[in-house]
Amino acid sequence: MIQALSGLNFIFGVIFVEKIRSLCDINVGERAEVVELETEGAMRRRLLDIGLCEGAVVKRLGQSPMGDPSAYLIRGAVIAIRKPDARRVKVRGI
């Protein structure tokens, strides 16, 4: 059963591997790899500071009571990011 599931996971992985999405669109519990930062200025600096650069692996952990912001696992730390900011971080599923 587990093997079958991981097999399914593999197939889905192959199909969706190149699909670029926004960080805010990944599901709670899902992991993704950062492809591009479309932010500028202060926010871009802040994101780079916390290690959210190209190639970083991010996982969405949950969302706050009113649905925004969401908490992400970034390089071992839990960081809350608002939806409009997360929208500008492009990721691909892994």
Added chain:
Amino acid sequence: MGLTADSTGFSACGEFSVSRKSPADKIVALAGNPNVGKSTVFNALTGLHQHTGNWSGKTVAAAEGYFKRGDFSCVLADIPGTYSLMARSREEEVARNFILFGGIDAAVVVCDATCLSRSLNLALQIIEVCPKTLVCVNLMDEARRKKIRVDLDALERELGVPVVGTSAHDKRSLGVLVTRLEELCSGKYIPKPRKLRYIKPVEEALELVAPVVENAKILDGIPARWTALRLIEGDEALVSEIKSRMENSDNEALSEAVSDAERLLEQAGISDGVLTDRIVSCIMLNVEEICDEAVSGEVSGELSKADKVLTSKALGYPIMLVLLTLIFYITIVLANYPSEFLSSVLTKFGNFLSDKMVNASAPEWLRGALIDGVYRVTAWVVSVMLPPMAIFFPLFSLLEDLGYLPRIAYNLDRPFCKCSACGKQALTMAMGFGCNAAGIVGCRIIDSPRERLIAMLTNVFVPCNGRFPMILTIISLFFVGVSGFFGGLLSAVMLTGVIVLGIFTTLGVSKLLSLTILKGEPSSFTLELPPFRKPQIGKILLRSLLDRTIFVLGRALAAAAPAGLVIWLLANIQINGNAVLMYITDFLDPFGKFIGMDGVIIAAFLLGLPANEIVIPLTAMMYLQSGSLSEIEPTQLAELFTANGWTRVTALCVIIFSLMHFPCATSLLTVKKEAGGKWAALAFVIPTVCGIVLCAVIANIAGIFGA
């Protein structure tokens, strides 16, 4: 040009400066990401008591401490926590300038063992400019619990500088840190810092510029590669810093080399804007290489169970309210006992003093001024205001050390965002509970200047430690007794209601400000949710209890004593047969009545400008001086107030006005210092107008219904 402390001084660092006690002292900078336990390490080493708490940005101002072991003496500078040294924000610039030009003998970078990769990002940047760096991997115990293993020897090999593992509360590990720091400072340990490798075009560009920097001795003593890279980046902060430091900074060979390097990068497809990104990515690649060698074990990658509940849709907000009410409840119940005790002891002691003075045939005016004036107001402040403050504050510190405050900010960010403000404002409000002036300074954690001003101007809507005992006293005098389980609980619930009113007012005023004088969109923000940490309960309780007690006693003496004297004088100096105090309170009376109070209360609020703690004691004092009652214990306040015409409407208006009126003098001066006089004036006007309007509405509606 030697960049020693003597030749450069600290003018470059603005308000931040450190000096040696004796020539043999070493100056060591303590750097690190926010919330990695920097202040804890600092306190453990220096024996000082910098306030600690479990959230990012707690230490916004730099601190300096001193420690000595054997022949090794050291001035330790705790610089603000930063994520990088790119000098892109004010704190980063202060941190970088201090490391570059502060004449430091060594730097200690405190890292978080539970997310080492992010800490190493900063550590590598610091090692790059200051090879004499010691890496302190803190929170080793927490990492062990999370099943993350950090191989310190491997880390030391990879970094080429001394690495020490510490757990904040493990004294022995700090001993090792001092020993290795001494070796580093004395030159016994010669660091072989890891050379950061960049991508090929960047390395080629560096080869063009670095030798020229080296030859021209630009920023002598700082690795030429580092300076060269900043020049290629066009780092304006550093370029202007160099210009101010070098008489002959116009170096033709250098500018030529820099333009060559820029052209080279351009050809490789790395334009100005992208270069910094590439550099950051390169550093992160270096970090990943190091972590592969030195770190094993994976972070669980789940929110903790506690977090799932505390930030859940159903329970997030109710739990916040219940916790706040619970803290108030404990405060109310526990404060009762010391309050009664202090009150009876201080009254007896006052009578004793008074008798002594009469026996010593001291003049009556002197006895009156000292005992009825100075002593009585001070005693009231101590017995009525001190106990709730001394109990609330440690309890709140426990929540802070546990790490709950960032969760509050996380839960409340959405409402603040809708009001075009920053979720971190919730953190500054939480600080305001302790002291509004501290909350206003804390607003520095908010990056956007617009949102920072909003947070500063509205901080007063959180009743500080000096005001909430006042609100609490009135609630228990006029609405519910504090006796018994339900009495205490009801008081706590009402107090929570007042806080919630304050929060909604904060949101409303924030919205109003961002629609009018502080127009703008909410800026982007990131907020770290640190893991919950078990607070050192005993230490916090004792520490904040003592700190609070001393702080409050100090304020009480400084503000209450002179105010008590002034009131006694006003009440006893007569013009045309009437006391001066009468003229003043009579003058204020119509306005006071209009907003549901009276002239005496307004006068007390005005006199309470230096410290809000004294408003209730002053009110009682003025009633006593002008009325027929002459002797009264603090427990009889209700009778005194009722005898002077107080109703529940009066009490309600006093509560509202306590919540919303001009902040204390300290807070106003803090706003002036942080933002300027214009904003301090607004910080005075906005809450006062809110309070007057709301009280007037309440008083006049109550008047219609004949209450």
